[in-house]
Amino acid sequence: MGTKQIGVVFYSKTGATRLLAQHISEGIQSVGANAQIFEIESQSIIAGRYQNTPLFEQLTKCDALIFGCPTYMGSPAAQFKAFMDASSDCYVQKAWQNKLAAGFTSGGSQNGEQQQTLLAMFALACQHGMLWAGLDVSQFSDDLGLNRTGSSLGLVASPEPGDPQLVATNDLQTAFYFGQRIAKLAG
Known part of the structure; x- marks a missing residue:
């Protein structure tokens, strides 16, 4: 079947979500899969609608998609929401049906309702008939010491305590x- 293609599609304003996407991609590549990074650009939003047909064509060729964006006011950033809405053509064509899906988000605090952003991504995946994969570790239940936030739905990241400009090392x-994990599950 060849090397699995894992698409990491995200929006980042401050660079924190981009940093997470880079670390996710490094993890994908470390197990022999190919990570393809796709950043949602604000200038691709015209009259409130995300428009980038070539991006959707590339995403359709991926074996799995990992969605990412910051959490703003308890929900996905508007730029990522515009991407979600624009995926409706892929929905109609069932282009993402049975693909593996996962999600990650970042926020300015440890609990800024980041779970709501992951739930929006989960709902998007379900709308497309995708198979959702969450995070299977917690610093409280395994010896890896990962996932300090304890989120099972997906990856949640926030700043390093005492330094609001950095993503916490544990989150990276x-x-x-x-x-x-996602690359292994994709097969």
């Missing part, structure tokens, strides 16, 4: 593991 390590 968890992102690498998350990439490995």
